[in-house]
Amino acid sequence: MAVLVRQQRRVPYANSVLNKMSAEEIKEYQETLLQKQLRRAVRNSSYYRQIFKELCIRPEEIQTLEDFKQLPFFMNKEMERESQRRSLEEQGHPFGEHLLCKPDEIAFTGTTSGTSGTPTFTYTYTAEDVQTMNKYITNMLEYGGIYKGDRLLFSHSLGIYATSSILFGVREHGVLPIDVDVRAGSQMIMKYAQMTKPSGAMMTPSLAEHLIDRAPDLIGQGVGSLHLKALFTVGEIGIGIPEIKSKIETAYNCRVYDYLGELGFSCDSDTYHGIHCVAPDLALFTEDLVDPETKKPIEVKNGVVGEVTMTELRINGLPRIKYATGDMVQVFTDPCPGCGFTGHRVKVVGRSDDLLIIKGVNVYPSAIKNVLSKFQSELTGEFRIVLESPPPRVIPPLMLKIESAAGVTPSDLPYIEEKIKQALHQELRVTPSIEWCSPGMLGKQLTKTPLFERKYE
Ligand SMILES: [Zn+2]
Incomplete structure (x- = not known):
């Protein structure tokens, strides 16, 4: 048998037209799509008509990316x-006044998982949109060596959540998804994996790591026994951390790719070189960065860090247009040292706010506060999230310092603690470790109360 020599295969754009274009030509192509999308937005939605009215401009006046970057987020x-x-209230559908298609033309809607509050139907597509996006997924699967006839373990929160849209592309590629909801637990996931012998898998890096630890108990051998050809991870910084990439690749004995939905994926290289933005025709993403504090545009150059303002150029249903995502990325404009890809690459830095990720579950401090605020007679309301290392990843359990209310005796605490843990698990899927503090010990501040106790600082 020939020795497998790893080729440094260049990541291709999903839209093959772009592979022959220069950076300047790609930009002009984006501008054409942008002008069309803006005109459509104003024509089809009162929301965007109002925005352009307030800005006192017409969409036709936005000719270039530079023009567009000067506008405030929408x-x-x-x-x-x-x-x-x-x-x-007014139109009888929940998708927003910014919907650009008719409600009955929607073929898929997906919300984000793990966060609290009212869900947002951010990922809402027409049948044509789904077709458009499928090819970005098939492009990635093909690059990872997953072909028609293969099976793919797909373990995320399934159903209404955004990740479900990926399944359309998997099926379009002729690949059979073995879609086991992550909430079924690691035993069920491993059981299906062992029975169906998938060639590839898609999951969060946290789950990939968790299965490394659990596999020997669950199936009597390591995850390497699954003989995967590729593992695709999403949703966390994960393999951007060299130790995690190396740990996962060694244990699974295959390449792990990091991807950001349809926007891009990392290349076949031992060293992580970021997500390769293979979809500049699908969305403005790295092109429209702002300073998270001032919201002023940032010049995109190699190594720059900024908050992403997203504009989907080819989505007809509910495109995000000048959408302040709160996602912080570092952009690289130099050719990839691993594969030679000449488009933009990004490394996800985190959220501009205070996102925490605990075993793949996204948790905001405000959501924890919401849950704790239901225990008004037992708690003072003061608490701190104790961080041993820089967020967003938190090595479980999440550590909380919580003040008990005056009058609560030490013998009451185990019962209260149990109730809080149940509530946090039920609402946020997080089971914390709690350290009790007597009333006043954390120090109430009348201005902005700190949410975190950062032990690593
Ligand atoms: Zn590369």
């Missing part, structure tokens, strides 16, 4: 919820 999570609230 939407963020809160504005999206408000738009949804109004459309539910």
Whole structure:
């Protein structure tokens, strides 16, 4: 048998037209799509008509990416919820006043998992949109060596959540998804994996790591016995950390790729070189960065860090347009040292706010506060999240310092602790470790109360 020599295979753009274009030509192509999308937005939605009216400009006046970058963002999570609230009230559907298609043309809707509050239907597509996006997924699977006739273990939160949209592309590629909801637990996931012998798998890096630890108990051997050809991870910084990439690749004995939905994926290299942005025609992503504090545009150059403002160029249903995502990325414009890809690459830095990731579950401090605030007679309301290392990844259990209310005796605490753990698990899927503090010990501050106790600082 020939020795397998790893080729440094260049990541291709999903839209093959782009592979023959220069950077300048790609930019012009983006500008054409942008102008079309803006005109469509204003024509089809009262939300965008109002924005352009307030800005006192017409979409035709936005000719270049530079013009567009000068505009303030059009939407963020809160504005999206408000738009949804109004459309539910006035138009009888929950997708928002910024919907660009008719509600009965929607073929898929997906929300984000793990966060609290009113869900946002951010990932809402027409049948044509689904077709458009499928080819970005098939491009990635093919690059990873997953072909028609293969089976793919797909273990995420299934159902209404955004990740479910990936399944369309998997099926389009002729690959059979073995879609086991992550909430079924690691035993069930491993059982299906062992029975169906998938060639590849898609999951969070946290789950991939968790299965490394659990496999010997669950199936009597390591995850390497699954003989995967490729593992695709999403949703966390994960394999951007060299130790994690190396740990996962060694244990599974295959390449692990990091991807960001349809926007891009990392290349076949031992060293991680970031997500390769293979979809500049699908969305403005790295092109429209802002300073997270001032929201002023940042010049995109090699190594720069900024908050992503997203504009989907080819989505007809509910495209994000000048959407302040809160995602912080570092952009690389130099050719990839691993594969020679000449487009942009990004490394995800985290959230501009205070996201924590515990075993693949996204948790915001405000969500924890919400749960704790239900224990008004037992707690003072003061608490701290203790971080041993820089967020967002938290090595479980999440450590909380919580003040008990005056009048609560030490013998009451085990019962209260149990109730809090149950509530946090039920609402946020997190089971914390709790350290009790007497009333006043954490120090109430009348201005902004710190949420974190950062032990690593
Ligand atoms: Zn590369």
